Amino acid sequence: MSRQNEAEEQRRQRGQRALLLLSLAFIAAVTLCGFLAPLLSPYSPAGLQEGRILEGPSWSHWLGTDGLGRDLFTRILYGARVSLTVGIGTALIALIIGSLYGLISGYSGGPLDSLLMRIVDVVYSLPDLLIFILLSLLLGRNIAGVLLALGLVSWVRFARIARGQVLQAKEFVYVEGARAIGASHLRIIMRHILPNIAGPILVTLTFSIPAAILAESTLSFIGLGINDPYSEWGTSWGTLAQDGWRAMRTYPHIILFPGLAIFFTILSFNYLGNGLRDILDPKGK
Amino acid sequence: MVRFLIKRLLHALVVLWVVASLTFFLLHITPGGPFDRERRLPPEVLANVAAKYHLDEPWWNQYTRYLTGIVQGDLGPSYKYLDRNVRDIVADTLPVSASLGIFALGFSLALSFPVGLIAAYYRNSWTDRFCLFIATLGISVPTFILGALLIWLFSLQLGWFQAGRWGDINSAVLPTATLGAAPAAYLSYLLRSAILDTLGEDFVRTARAKGLKETTVLFKHALSNSLIPVLTVLGPLTAGLVTGSFVVEYVFAIPGMGRFFITAVTDRDYPLIMGVTLVYTALLVGANLLVDLLYSFFDPRIKAQ
Numbered sequence: 001m002s003r004q005n006e007a008e009e010q011r012r013q014r015g016q017r018a019l020l021l022l023s024l025a026f027i028a029a030v031t032l033c034g035f036l037a038p039l040l041s042p043y044s045p046a047g048l049q050e051g052r053i054l055e056g057p058s059w060s061h062w063l064g065t066d067g068l069g070r071d072l073f074t075r076i077l078y079g080a081r082v083s084l085t086v087g088i089g090t091a092l093i094a095l096i097i098g099s100l101y102g103l104i105s106g107y108s109g110g111p112l113d114s115l116l117m118r119i120v121d122v123v124y125s126l127p128d129l130l131i132f133i134l135l136s137l138l139l140g141r142n143i144a145g146v147l148l149a150l151g152l153v154s155w156v157r158f159a160r161i162a163r164g165q166v167l168q169a170k171e172f173v174y175v176e177g178a179r180a181i182g183a184s185h186l187r188i189i190m191r192h193i194l195p196n197i198a199g200p201i202l203v204t205l206t207f208s209i210p211a212a213i214l215a216e217s218t219l220s221f222i223g224l225g226i227n228d229p230y231s232e233w234g235t236s237w238g239t240l241a242q243d244g245w246r247a248m249r250t251y252p253h254i255i256l257f258p259g260l261a262i263f264f265t266i267l268s269f270n271y272l273g274n275g276l277r278d279i280l281d282p283k284g285k
Numbered sequence: 286m287v288r289f290l291i292k293r294l295l296h297a298l299v300v301l302w303v304v305a306s307l308t309f310f311l312l313h314i315t316p317g318g319p320f321d322r323e324r325r326l327p328p329e330v331l332a333n334v335a336a337k338y339h340l341d342e343p344w345w346n347q348y349t350r351y352l353t354g355i356v357q358g359d360l361g362p363s364y365k366y367l368d369r370n371v372r373d374i375v376a377d378t379l380p381v382s383a384s385l386g387i388f389a390l391g392f393s394l395a396l397s398f399p400v401g402l403i404a405a406y407y408r409n410s411w412t413d414r415f416c417l418f419i420a421t422l423g424i425s426v427p428t429f430i431l432g433a434l435l436i437w438l439f440s441l442q443l444g445w446f447q448a449g450r451w452g453d454i455n456s457a458v459l460p461t462a463t464l465g466a467a468p469a470a471y472l473s474y475l476l477r478s479a480i481l482d483t484l485g486e487d488f489v490r491t492a493r494a495k496g497l498k499e500t501t502v503l504f505k506h507a508l509s510n511s512l513i514p515v516l517t518v519l520g521p522l523t524a525g526l527v528t529g530s531f532v533v534e535y536v537f538a539i540p541g542m543g544r545f546f547i548t549a550v551t552d553r554d555y556p557l558i559m560g561v562t563l564v565y566t567a568l569l570v571g572a573n574l575l576v577d578l579l580y581s582f583f584d585p586r587i588k589a590q
Contacts, residue, residue, distance in 0.1 A: 008409050012409065121296065122296070122299055122300055122303055125296070125297075125300045125566075125569065125570060125573065126300065126303070126304060126307075126566065127304070127524070127527065127528065127562065127565045127566050127569055128528075129528040130528070130546070130562045130565060131304075131307065131308075131562075133550060134307075134308060134311045134312065134315075134558070134562070135311065137311075137312075137315050137550065138311055138314065138315045138316075210425075214427055217427060218427055218428065218429055218532055221429045221532075222429070222531075222532060222535045222547055223547070223551065224547060224550055224551075238429075241429065241430065241433075245429075245433060245536075248433060248436070248437060248441075249441060252437055255433055259427075259430040259433065259434075262427055262430065263425060263426055263427065263430060266425045266426075266427070267421070267422070267425040270421070270424065270425050271421075
């Protein structure tokens with residue numbers, strides 16, 4: 001590589017690191033907003049105010065108010081809880097189901113492995129968003145139901161990656177050594193295989209958070225996602241955007257701000273995933 | 286080759302059967318039903334309705350009736366639209382959704398090839414970085430937000446295109462761009478890195494050493510060898526278009542299958558939900574089969590297996 005290319009490469013890496021830090025900072029800020037929502041805002045997310053309906057941004061209402069006079073900034077703060085809970089919760093459920101499945105499949109090998117992978121192939125070909133909608137009808141259209149339904153359709157990716165990694169790790173000399181000195185299966189998996197497959201799994205985890213946030217907010221927007229208007233926890237950003245969508249012609253700010261919140265959150269997680277992949281899993285590029 | 290295709294075909298059939306069964310049983314065990322009203326219907330009426338749709342029979346009878354119906358091309362009655370059955374609704378709405386999907390696919394291919402080539406040609410320059418930045422935005426922006434933004438800008442503010450109608454070119458522009466944006470961004474990414482990979486190959490160095498023009502090397506050697514990775518993602522891409530289409534149809538009020546799916550879920554019109562899910566799956570599976578075929582056709586290494 002020439003000297004100019006090296007300088008170019010260094011500059012690129014610096015830029016990527018800056019983006020990674022920026023995304024991390026944004027995610028941290030959103031998380032804090034979710035936790036501290038009651039402290040950060042003097043208003044209640046459900047606090048109706050007569051006579052202050054559909055106001056634009058002002059000093060007392062930073063992002064304006066909605067059709068019922070509720071402070072939009074407050075509602076977005078509380079909405080962060082919904083998006084993050086759904087995103088992280090879904091990713092964790094998918095991680096647990098998928099990694100266990102992939103681990104068992106890859107470690108056992110043989111006919112059980114091919115049977116389990118045949119099942120994964122089929123699940124992978126399902127139209128996941130539609131199955132998710134039907135599952136959430138069954139499990140209830142609240143945060144817990146949506147979270148579980150999303151987790152149940154998105155574990156396959158983890159299963160495939162975990163299995164692939166286990167197959168590779170199984171061939172390493174030190175695993176063979178551990179087996180030779182009579183280590184139990186559990187010990188081999190916990191001590192020797194899991195630490196080796198953690199990197200790619202973590203990268204997949206990071207990418208599945210924005211995917212879940214996107215799925216949840218999209219479905220809430222079209223009215224098939226979370227439908228829990230009396231929840232104390234907060235209203236989904238997708239539902240907020242839906243409120244704004246109906247009034248977009250005259251009051252575009254009501255859809256703009258929830259939209260920006262969704263967009264920047266997803267963008268940050270994607271940049272975080274890219275950065276983590278560069279660090280943890282350079283081959284997976 | 287033939288064995289490979291038979292295997293893929295069997296897989297496709299299994300997927301269709303799984304989806305048919307899954308939707309059937311999921312909706313079967315979901316509490317509440319399509320005939321629950323605010324004001325309870327009289328028991329005689331409910332009994333009549335149940336008898337009409339065979340809901341009074343044990344579930345295995347209903348299940349086998351449903352499966353035999355599918356095999357015969359009958360997707361059952363619609364609970365909501367009494368004068369039409371599910372097959373009629375699909376026949377009316379599928380062409381709309383399919384043309385939207387094909388427009389969007391064409392849009393993304395037409396946009397991503399020049400962008401991918403330019404970004405690869407001017408690699409690591411500001412042009413390249415700008416293309417990558419736009420592509421990252423395109424991947425991260427949710428479809429419904431992009432749709433709302435395009436409507437606000439081009440329809441409400443500038444008045445260039447119409448939104449909320451379907452049937453002519455002008456009103457198809459914004460939905461096509463909305464649905465095609467994410468695939469276009471993704472394909473540009475992919476093409477750029479595939480072309481860059483190919484440019485590092487020995488035969489490209491040979492071509493350059495022969496004194497061929499850079500454009501010849503780029504188009505003839507690099508581009509044509511970068512098509513295989515593009516082919517492999519056409520399957521998942523179609524999946525994205527299919528699921529994306531019902532959001533776009535909702536936002537732009539396009540009378541396609543996705544919009545009927547959404548209202549069917551709200552109305553709990555179970556046969557319509559099952560039918561549309563099955564047709565969507567068939568589209569997905571069919572697209573994947575096609576990709577497998579093309580793939581084995583273009584890459585001799587697959588054919589040999």
